[in-house]
Amino acid sequence: MKPIATVGVVGSGTMGRGIAESALQAGLQVILHDSSPDALSAARKQIEANLHRSVGKGQLPAQEASEYLGALDPAADMGALAGCQLVIEAVPEVLEVKLSVLAALEESVAGDVLIATNTSSIPITRLARALGHPDRFIGLHFFNPVPRMPLVEVIRAVHSSDATVAAARQFVAEALGKTPLVIEDRPGFVVNALLIPFLLAAARMLDSGYAEAEAIDDGMTLGCGHPMGPLKLADFIGLDVVCAAADAMYAQSPDPALVVPNNLRRLVDAGQLGAKTGRGFYDHR
Incomplete structure (x- = not known):
């Protein structure tokens, strides 16, 4: 070729x-x-x-x-x-x-x-x-x-x-x-099929009051060796992008793990999309 x-x-x-x-x-x-x-x-x-x-x-x-x-x-x-x-x-x-x-x-x-x-x-x-x-x-x-x-x-x-x-x-x-x-050609391909449910699980944990954002992220960086916690990563990706990916994947395969939690949806509705807008799960200003 x-x-x-x-x-x-x-x-x-x-x-x-x-x-x-x-x-x-x-x-x-x-x-x-x-x-x-x-x-x-x-x-x-x-x-x-x-x-x-x-x-x-x-x-x-x-x-x-x-x-x-x-x-x-x-x-x-x-x-x-x-x-x-x-x-x-x-x-x-x-x-x-x-x-x-x-x-x-x-x-x-x-x-x-x-x-x-x-x-x-x-x-x-x-x-x-x-x-x-x-x-x-x-x-x-x-x-x-x-x-x-x-x-x-x-x-x-x-x-x-x-x-x-x-x-x-x-x-x-x-x-x-x-x-x-x-x-x-599968829903979420490989990376997002694993990543999006993980990010949503972290947002769901925060939404339920299970732990604060910093504790959730520290648990994954310090306890599992991840370079960035899931909530900070979601902010970096863009919360609108995370929601859109989750919704598109859910439309193909209605898995409860792909349901966007309320806190994440409300941040997107408010235009607080993460690092690119200055605010998301964290204040980036």
Whole structure:
């Protein structure tokens, strides 16, 4: 299989920026698409700041950082993705939005271009309904912060061809230097199928008055060796993201462990989404 040299990323939010930055640091050409010019400008500034931070820490030569940034092409027109060999959709976790974007994307690229989604919870096979050629579609679930996290779940949909799976696995392992975890299309895949019930259990324990937030987190960091407690981790991920993943997984498999507890739902309703808004289970201001 011919190595992938040009990657498209649709969506310039946290995950889209992270995927783009990882691809740039792998020496790839990156077309970053977003319909909002302001969002594209903010994404480029954030990627530039991250690269400069790496230079300041002595982790990256200044010349390489400049070359990486020069390989980034922000594009408000989806037609700019036509020359890519792989395009990764990273728009918000809303089924209708993803279906619409994927349908438009397929019309914008050549027939042999691989199309992937970075969804963390929506079934890959359900998203494949947007495509006329679902055999070239696959899930590539990255983790935040993308440049530092070494794992990518490679999720095979029902119609994904063997060639598509092999090309996606090769891209993750050889181009990005990350570990591909090739799995079938199941609720929550592997990581979230384990992680989301764990986070909800911690929120449920807090909601019941069983223990304070600090005690719950200390129990897992000091007692189990976890690098971060579940409530702090939920704040870091984003409480809205945790709720959305739990709801999507529950819709596929109504497991009581996936029911979002009241305290978590109320924080999301109040707009207190964790570290990104300054408040969640903890005060991050």
